[in-house]
Amino acid sequence: HDGLGSVRLYAYHLASDSSQPVSTDIRNPSFIVSIGTKIYFKAQDISDSQYYFFEYDASNSQLLTRSPDVNNSGSDGYTFPYAYNGKIYLRSQDTNNEWELHEFDPYTNLTIKLNADVNTSGSSLPSYMVNLGSNIYFSATDNNTSNFEIYKYNIDSGLASRVYNAKVNPNGESVPSFLEVINNKIYFSAETWITSKFSSNHSIE
Numbered sequence: 001h002d003g004l005g006s007v008r009l010y011a012y013h014l015a016s017d018s019s020q021p022v023s024t025d026i027r028n029p030s031f032i033v034s035i036g037t038k039i040y041f042k043a044q045d046i047s048d049s050q051y052y053f054f055e056y057d058a059s060n061s062q063l064l065t066r067s068p069d070v071n072n073s074g075s076d077g078y079t080f081p082y083a084y085n086g087k088i089y090l091r092s093q094d095t096n097n098e099w100e101l102h103e104f105d106p107y108t109n110l111t112i113k114l115n116a117d118v119n120t121s122g123s124s125l126p127s128y129m130v131n132l133g134s135n136i137y138f139s140a141t142d143n144n145t146s147n148f149e150i151y152k153y154n155i156d157s158g159l160a161s162r163v164y165n166a167k168v169n170p171n172g173e174s175v176p177s178f179l180e181v182i183n184n185k186i187y188f189s190a191e192t193w194i195t196s197k198f199s200s201n202h203s204i205e
Contacts, residue, residue, distance in 0.1 A: 006028075007029070008022070009032075009043065022063070025046055026054060029042070031080065033081045035086060037057060037058050040056075040066065040106065041054055042077070042078035042081075052078075077092060077093055078092065087106070089102070089136055089138075091127060098117075098122060100117050100123065100124050100126065114158070115158050115160060116153040118162065119141060119142045119143060125148075128176070128177055130180065132184065134154055139177060139179065148173050149176065168192050
């Protein structure tokens, strides 16, 4: 927060032990990922108050506007980005106004909707993407409002499937979140049922 009512993107300089704003043209940055010397993030353009996907090159302090979607009028646009192998996987809105898994290539500025639409009747709402092997794992729903479980998208085959052994709640949805990969295991928070609903940590290999 800059003290003037706006949330800005800052860079902390270790040598001078000080922080400076990256740009005064944007506000409310979120969902930051990096590739090389560049960072990518969702932010609001002060000129029109619209949210866009931005690229900032730390090597030359250049800020560029990126729009990896056909349509991102809602608040869920440009969310849950995950950088892997030079590309960014993120939740984006398709031409049917549904939130699905997309792949954005920063070098070509092209976005591809992946064949990972696990909800045939609405938005899959993919989130918390991570990579393990040739797969992108993510949390998603197959029926709009509930039944969030872990799915995987195979980069080689271009197909998505549910990871059935990752379901930890026998009486309802697991709602996996905050996926993290360590030593070929995926750790995540999920919900289980005993006598009450609570969060616990789990892993899959």
